Amino acid sequence: MNLLELKGVHTHIGAYHILHGVDLVVPQGQVTMLLGRNGAGKSTTLRTVMGLWHASQGRVVLAGQDITAAATPQIAALGVAYVPENMGIFADLTVKENMLLAARAARRADQMDAGRLQWIFKMFPAVEKFWNHPAGKLSGGQKQMLAVARAIVEPRRLLIVDEPSKGLAPAIIDNMIDAFAELKAQGVTILLVEQNLHFARRLGDSVAVMDNGRVVHAGAMAAFSADAALQQSLLGLAL
Amino acid sequence: QSKDIRIAHVYGKTGALEAYGKQTQTGFMMGLSYATGGTMAVNGKKLVVIEKDDQGKPDLGKSLLATAYADDKADLAVGTTGSGVALAMLPVAEEYKKVLIVEPAVADSITGDKWNKYIFRTGRNSSQDAISNAVALDKEGTTIVTLAQDWAFGRDGVKAFKDAVKKAKIGHEEYLPPTTTDFTAGIQRIVDQLKDKPGRKVVWVVWAGATTPFNALADADLQKRFGIEVSTGGNILPAMTAYKRFPGMEGATYYYFGLPKNPVNEAMVAAHYKEFKTPPDFFTAGGFSAAMAVVTALKKTGGETATNKLIAAMEGMSFETPKGTMTFRKEDHQAMQSMYHFRIKQDPAFAWGVPELVREIKPEEMQVPIRNKR
Amino acid sequence: MSRILSHDLPRSRWLAVILVALLLGLAFAPFLFPGVKALNVAAKVLVFVVLVASFDLLLGYTGIVSFAHTMFFGIGAYGVAIASSRMGAGWDALAVGVGAALALSFVLSLAIGLFSLRVRAIFFAMITLAVASAFQTLASQLSSFTGGEDGLTFKMPELISPSFEFAEEPFLGASLDGRLLCYYGLFVLAVGLVLALLRIVNSPFGRVLQAIRENEFRAEAIGYRVVVYRTTAAVLSALFATLAGAMLAIWLRYNGPDTSLSFEIMVDILLIVVIGGMGTVYGAAIGATLFVVAQSYLQDLLRLAGEAVAGVPWLAAVFTPDRWLLWLGLLFVLSVYHFPTGIVGRLRARALARR
Amino acid sequence: MSFDWKPLALVPVLALLALPLVGSPSTWLTLTVAGLAMGMIVFIIASGLTLVFGLMDVLNFGHGLFIALGAFVASSVLGLMADWTGSQELWRNLVAVFPAMLVAMAVAAAVGLAFERFIVRPVYGQHLKQILITMGGMIIGEEFIKMVWGPAQLPLPLPEALRGSLFIGEAAISRYRLLAVAVGLVVFVALAWLLSRTKIGLLIRAGVQDREMVESLGYRIGRLFVGVFVAGSALAGLGGVMWGLFQQNLVPQMGAQVNVLIFIVIIIGGLGSTLGALIGALLVGLMVNYVGFVLPVATQFASIALMVAVLMWRPQGVYPVVKV
Amino acid sequence: MLETRDLTVRFGGHVAVNAVSCRFAPGTLTAIVGPNGAGKTTYFNLISGQLKATAGTVALNGRDLSGLAPSARTRAGLGRAFQLTNLFPHLTVLENVRLAVQATQEGPHRRGLNLWSIWSDHRDLTARADAILIEVALKAREHDTVASLPHGDQRKLEVALLMALEPQVFMFDEPTAGMNAAEAPVILDLIRKLKRDRSKTILLVEHKMDVVRELADRIIVLVNGQLVADGEPAEVIASPIVQEAYLGVAKA
Numbered sequence A: 001m002n003l004l005e006l007k008g009v010h011t012h013i014g015a016y017h018i019l020h021g022v023d024l025v026v027p028q029g030q031v032t033m034l035l036g037r038n039g040a041g042k043s044t045t046l047r048t049v050m051g052l053w054h055a056s057q058g059r060v061v062l063a064g065q066d067i068t069a070a071a072t073p074q075i076a077a078l079g080v081a082y083v084p085e086n087m088g089i090f091a092d093l094t095v096k097e098n099m100l101l102a103a104r105a106a107r108r109a110d111q112m113d114a115g116r117l118q119w120i121f122k123m124f125p126a127v128e129k130f131w132n133h134p135a136g137k138l139s140g141g142q143k144q145m146l147a148v149a150r151a152i153v154e155p156r157r158l159l160i161v162d163e164p165s166k167g168l169a170p171a172i173i174d175n176m177i178d179a180f181a182e183l184k185a186q187g188v189t190i191l192l193v194e195q196n197l198h199f200a201r202r203l204g205d206s207v208a209v210m211d212n213g214r215v216v217h218a219g220a221m222a223a224f225s226a227d228a229a230l231q232q233s234l235l236g237l238a239l
Numbered sequence B: 001q002s003k004d005i006r007i008a009h010v011y012g013k014t015g016a017l018e019a020y021g022k023q024t025q026t027g028f029m030m031g032l033s034y035a036t037g038g039t040m041a042v043n044g045k046k047l048v049v050i051e052k053d054d055q056g057k058p059d060l061g062k063s064l065l066a067t068a069y070a071d072d073k074a075d076l077a078v079g080t081t082g083s084g085v086a087l088a089m090l091p092v093a094e095e096y097k098k099v100l101i102v103e104p105a106v107a108d109s110i111t112g113d114k115w116n117k118y119i120f121r122t123g124r125n126s127s128q129d130a131i132s133n134a135v136a137l138d139k140e141g142t143t144i145v146t147l148a149q150d151w152a153f154g155r156d157g158v159k160a161f162k163d164a165v166k167k168a169k170i171g172h173e174e175y176l177p178p179t180t181t182d183f184t185a186g187i188q189r190i191v192d193q194l195k196d197k198p199g200r201k202v203v204w205v206v207w208a209g210a211t212t213p214f215n216a217l218a219d220a221d222l223q224k225r226f227g228i229e230v231s232t233g234g235n236i237l238p239a240m241t242a243y244k245r246f247p248g249m250e251g252a253t254y255y256y257f258g259l260p261k262n263p264v265n266e267a268m269v270a271a272h273y274k275e276f277k278t279p280p281d282f283f284t285a286g287g288f289s290a291a292m293a294v295v296t297a298l299k300k301t302g303g304e305t306a307t308n309k310l311i312a313a314m315e316g317m318s319f320e321t322p323k324g325t326m327t328f329r330k331e332d333h334q335a336m337q338s339m340y341h342f343r344i345k346q347d348p349a350f351a352w353g354v355p356e357l358v359r360e361i362k363p364e365e366m367q368v369p370i371r372n373k374r
Numbered sequence C: 001m002s003r004i005l006s007h008d009l010p011r012s013r014w015l016a017v018i019l020v021a022l023l024l025g026l027a028f029a030p031f032l033f034p035g036v037k038a039l040n041v042a043a044k045v046l047v048f049v050v051l052v053a054s055f056d057l058l059l060g061y062t063g064i065v066s067f068a069h070t071m072f073f074g075i076g077a078y079g080v081a082i083a084s085s086r087m088g089a090g091w092d093a094l095a096v097g098v099g100a101a102l103a104l105s106f107v108l109s110l111a112i113g114l115f116s117l118r119v120r121a122i123f124f125a126m127i128t129l130a131v132a133s134a135f136q137t138l139a140s141q142l143s144s145f146t147g148g149e150d151g152l153t154f155k156m157p158e159l160i161s162p163s164f165e166f167a168e169e170p171f172l173g174a175s176l177d178g179r180l181l182c183y184y185g186l187f188v189l190a191v192g193l194v195l196a197l198l199r200i201v202n203s204p205f206g207r208v209l210q211a212i213r214e215n216e217f218r219a220e221a222i223g224y225r226v227v228v229y230r231t232t233a234a235v236l237s238a239l240f241a242t243l244a245g246a247m248l249a250i251w252l253r254y255n256g257p258d259t260s261l262s263f264e265i266m267v268d269i270l271l272i273v274v275i276g277g278m279g280t281v282y283g284a285a286i287g288a289t290l291f292v293v294a295q296s297y298l299q300d301l302l303r304l305a306g307e308a309v310a311g312v313p314w315l316a317a318v319f320t321p322d323r324w325l326l327w328l329g330l331l332f333v334l335s336v337y338h339f340p341t342g343i344v345g346r347l348r349a350r351a352l353a354r355r
Numbered sequence D: 001m002s003f004d005w006k007p008l009a010l011v012p013v014l015a016l017l018a019l020p021l022v023g024s025p026s027t028w029l030t031l032t033v034a035g036l037a038m039g040m041i042v043f044i045i046a047s048g049l050t051l052v053f054g055l056m057d058v059l060n061f062g063h064g065l066f067i068a069l070g071a072f073v074a075s076s077v078l079g080l081m082a083d084w085t086g087s088q089e090l091w092r093n094l095v096a097v098f099p100a101m102l103v104a105m106a107v108a109a110a111v112g113l114a115f116e117r118f119i120v121r122p123v124y125g126q127h128l129k130q131i132l133i134t135m136g137g138m139i140i141g142e143e144f145i146k147m148v149w150g151p152a153q154l155p156l157p158l159p160e161a162l163r164g165s166l167f168i169g170e171a172a173i174s175r176y177r178l179l180a181v182a183v184g185l186v187v188f189v190a191l192a193w194l195l196s197r198t199k200i201g202l203l204i205r206a207g208v209q210d211r212e213m214v215e216s217l218g219y220r221i222g223r224l225f226v227g228v229f230v231a232g233s234a235l236a237g238l239g240g241v242m243w244g245l246f247q248q249n250l251v252p253q254m255g256a257q258v259n260v261l262i263f264i265v266i267i268i269g270g271l272g273s274t275l276g277a278l279i280g281a282l283l284v285g286l287m288v289n290y291v292g293f294v295l296p297v298a299t300q301f302a303s304i305a306l307m308v309a310v311l312m313w314r315p316q317g318v319y320p321v322v323k324v
Numbered sequence E: 001m002l003e004t005r006d007l008t009v010r011f012g013g014h015v016a017v018n019a020v021s022c023r024f025a026p027g028t029l030t031a032i033v034g035p036n037g038a039g040k041t042t043y044f045n046l047i048s049g050q051l052k053a054t055a056g057t058v059a060l061n062g063r064d065l066s067g068l069a070p071s072a073r074t075r076a077g078l079g080r081a082f083q084l085t086n087l088f089p090h091l092t093v094l095e096n097v098r099l100a101v102q103a104t105q106e107g108p109h110r111r112g113l114n115l116w117s118i119w120s121d122h123r124d125l126t127a128r129a130d131a132i133l134i135e136v137a138l139k140a141r142e143h144d145t146v147a148s149l150p151h152g153d154q155r156k157l158e159v160a161l162l163m164a165l166e167p168q169v170f171m172f173d174e175p176t177a178g179m180n181a182a183e184a185p186v187i188l189d190l191i192r193k194l195k196r197d198r199s200k201t202i203l204l205v206e207h208k209m210d211v212v213r214e215l216a217d218r219i220i221v222l223v224n225g226q227l228v229a230d231g232e233p234a235e236v237i238a239s240p241i242v243q244e245a246y247l248g249v250a251k252a
């Protein structure tokens, strides 16, 4: 069954009509890859799911519940973690404080799930190393790590990440792939926008490709990565 | 049109001085109706009052007065509350060659170096205030320290006061920023000046505006600790609540409704109680006096409003007011008037400290200097 | 034509119409709206157009929020006031006054401009606020020099004083006297200054200022010395404000702390910029006109309204000239609500939508 | 990270520097005690602004309105309880003052709620518009005060037992200021606790930087902002009561009159820091008293000079929590 | 010839770049690789003047730039694109590039301290900006405000600004990060073009090894702010440090 479904979603930003009827399904417990050229509408789709833009037509359904008009905090409270394209780091807060805010259950730093933190530290050493530093001073990649770390500091049922591998060193990317695999094993559903096709292929179960505001292809990752011609036609290059 | 006599009243209807301005206006209207026996007309000519709100802004007052004279064809004008505004208005009267009766602005220079022949003033000037207070305090063996705001109003007052004091000696002049809120430091300075002086020790305060030093002075308990008395002039009733804490305090005031004994005052007090259930205040009396001056002058000219006629009529003219008879002296058109030496008494019936009459200081007793050059 | 406007055309038919109407209105004000008050209002509009436009150079184009702008306005006014009351009425006095004022403004604005780089935006705003209030206090402290709280009343050269009449008979209801000449003097000056500002903001310099406003860090990175540009902008706007102040003093023949230095004026300027539309010189012109006129006739309006609702207890209390400030406050709130991009922004957006 | 003592030391240092200038120790003592107490009062009226301006980054020029409001409400309440305030016994007076404070805070809070909704909400994050629209709110509020309580100044006499001073030798300290110190300390402790022991402070700061992200993390930042703004207004109301009783005389413009002062305090203290605001207030209080004694003319410039000096030393204020 | 000598910066205790000495010759493309937080961007910041060095010098063709402000260094011939997009959000794409073009003009007057000419009269500059937009395939969006561009296009514009500066030294900080695999080639082609013109010095920070392999003439490796390897791409990539510290192959 599908955890998340978009049915004919249209989104306007001010005067611009950005999404022209997006149909997308994210199956429960799987990793879904959202691909597409720059400007295809991937980020806008994610923002629409999170209620940061609101669909002017169509429906967004999460676990059978219609969230088309829901407010962002409500959607998040349903167990969705989101990492935006710009990472959304709170630059003036320390890394610790950033994490603390992401951990909704904890009121103070010492109340965060220690085990989970260790797991995160192992994967993203920088987060531990700069625990008490202002997040704004982190390097680009370190910010990216922190952004993902924040999203997984507490268990969530749906994890939405916009370009997780951006700016990360290969070693870290490998860690991250392992981490997502582990989360998936725990039953977390994952929706990723990804440019790094190697990454996409390693992780993805199903794939959806967008082009100017529509989903132009959806299916199993295996089939997609096998079909060079399809990739060529949709992405303009083969893996 | 030609049958009406148009009088412009410019005053701070809004802005910081709103409360004062409103009093003046009330008094002015009451005065007109009293002086005309309720007809609001002189020699059959209707009196039309044009209200102008200068918001306490000099530039605005200036253009409003011009508007009144030029566009509204006012024959003469009365106003205004703030000295700064009044000073800015003086040249306009000269420009349009029309009479301006200044009320209640107090700056000496209005009837002093900034004066021109179209300017009259029913309100008292700083000198009159100061001199009357001097008369009330001036005794051998008294040391006086003055406490005033550090601006024209304060320095004017202190200067006039000093000139008027003959027997007592001025120990020190303390000037504090007009907007002072914490008086501890100022009071300390005064104490340091006075505490070791022999004989009677007095702090004489000239202070305008909401936050007065009186509560601070009372808290410091100067009387008990250093035998220092506090003295000051009159003020509006809300400000006199602070006086309650100085029973026996002496000074001289321009007006308090209980002080003058004359039919005009009685009439005004009665009328005011009738209309507002409260006694008239400081500026009500001023407005009333201005109205009396206007009507008396018009009666003299037989309703004529030609400026030169008015001036001729008003120079040296005497007229009845809630403060008794006032006289515009020829030289500077300042209205000579009585002031009242008072002593404060606590009276639970009143929210404020009640000034009791010690004696009325007659105009003749005060040598108010003539500062204008004509 | 387009060159006179530095190719910064209204880009909206309505805007163009309004601007032309405005220009003509001001040009013939003495004859269209006879009467002392009307002329005073018109003159005040002229002064404020220049003042606000100069502030917009700082705020709208450079993104510096400064409350010290009235300080320079005041310096200009005091320059004329002090010189004319010391040296007596005369063109020489005017020249000296304006010259001295410009010099002082130059130095001060240079200092402030440089300081603005030391502390961050909000703090800078707050500091200028404090400095401005200090300056006002100073002005009333130095009473021997500035006339203190009471301010200075002074005369102007014969040619532009009311007493100078070059024709007995009023023409179209306007008396042909020095006031009239003075008004047209100001008119020409104002138009000239505004066009100059328009030129500046549309120059390469102006564009760099916008870049700095948008992203100071990157502007520096691509090779623009931010310090130089910011300071130049600060100085320029200060000088224009000084001239506006001089214009005010020339017209009023009076100046005092409340008249040219009060925080009220500063807030009015801000409001006008927002109403008109930030970062557009045209906005300054339209906003200034609307605001000054509204402010000058609000009380009269309320008087009428008050008579209309007389008797109705609450309404009567609200619709009285005494409560005009209430309505001014409302104007503040509403204009921020309804003109997020200012009138000019609105009109241009509409024009775009049409296409 | 070890605690930074320097700014804290500033207070005693300033006091000691003043000693030789003032000369007589008893005078110095009077001035110092009075200055500190004054500082406490200033802190109370500024405390609300640490939340609204310091944390929420709202340039609320309308803050003074709530101060004025608090004072006027208090005058009405105390007016009703005349016989209690009139009594000579301290406890009866306090019994009268306390409800006055509560009512004042309640009213201020209520108005604050409306103020946030209609004035501030549309302009979060836009300083310029904040200045304008809050100015507008301020003006409107002032006019309403004039309509309710009249344009004239309104006496607010101190309850009997709070008048007068205690004397230590030649030095004097007015009773009321002692009360002010007590109230100030309570406010300080309460605020400091709230901000250090809960996530509220963090959330607000984060919300200012990236509202969308905070919401994406699942927090109803909107409500939180309302709550904090209302709290700030209530504190201003409380400050109004204290300020009003200190002045013993109310004018509708009283709020506007303290505006600049409290902003100075916040800036000296550094945005978002309660301790900073306290220090800023104390410094201002002392400075004003010392300068007022040594060179009265300069008093008006004292606090401004102080601010500029501090910013030269620490461009962010002494304890910046929020970096700008 | 760009040269850094013992370039060092400390943030509190933490040494972000530690005595890095290196020369970059014209006509060569040097790739700078290293783990996240190794100090690559900081190294750039020190060269371009965004950060003041704690110690060490930066020199271009023998001229010491250490004391200069970023703007001065840019005018001296150092050009730089940022890792995290950093543009003029509410100006149009064209205006963005045009500003950069203008910044390269000779003399303050041409550059912008020019109050009296009219911006839109400077046709030559606009033309130049247009040409660049065509090169990076952004011409279609020239009149959109930057804020409304998709992330990928903003990355392109970032590069366009660098091109517009026509510097002698080009510093790219992960130019293709967040750029679609189909769009990246556009940028990479630009870089190849620059390489062909032998006079330019090019520094490239990039995590995508395939890209590095293809473009770099030389690779230097930073780890914890220290220069740990420098040489031919093939051998550097093969070196153990890179293999584990960076590619993390050892672990796998």
Ligand SMILES: Nc1ncnc2c1ncn2[C@@H]1O[C@H](COP(=O)(O)OP(=O)(O)OP(=O)(O)O)[C@@H](O)[C@H]1O
Pocket: A013, A014, A016, A018, A036, A037, A038, A039, A040, A041, A042, A043, A044, A045, A085, E147, E148, E149, E150, E151, E152, E153, E178, E180
């Ligand atoms: N704030 C905005 N205003 C106007 N248009 C916008 C805005 N944000 C995005 N767009 C437009 O919406 C379209 C899709 O943008 P979006 O960011 O979703 O693309 P994307 O698929 O995420 O591209 P990328 O891979 O580069 O991030 C683009 O054409 C972009 O110009």
Ligand SMILES: Nc1ncnc2c1ncn2[C@@H]1O[C@H](COP(=O)(O)OP(=O)(O)OP(=O)(O)O)[C@@H](O)[C@H]1O
Pocket: A130, A137, A138, A139, A140, A141, A142, A167, E011, E016, E034, E035, E036, E037, E038, E039, E040, E041, E042, E043, E083
């Ligand atoms: N201004 C600063 N203050 C404190 N620490 C800083 C500052 N700038 C950078 N750092 C630290 O210096 C280190 C190097 O940062 P830098 O951005 O150079 O890394 P990088 O090599 O570019 O990494 P990435 O590949 O993720 O971009 C990081 O650990 C960062 O936390």
Ligand SMILES: [Mg+2]
Pocket: A042, A043, A044, A085, A162, E150, E151
């Ligand atoms: Mg995207």
Ligand SMILES: [Mg+2]
Pocket: A139, A140, A141, E040, E041, E042, E083, E173
């Ligand atoms: Mg980097």
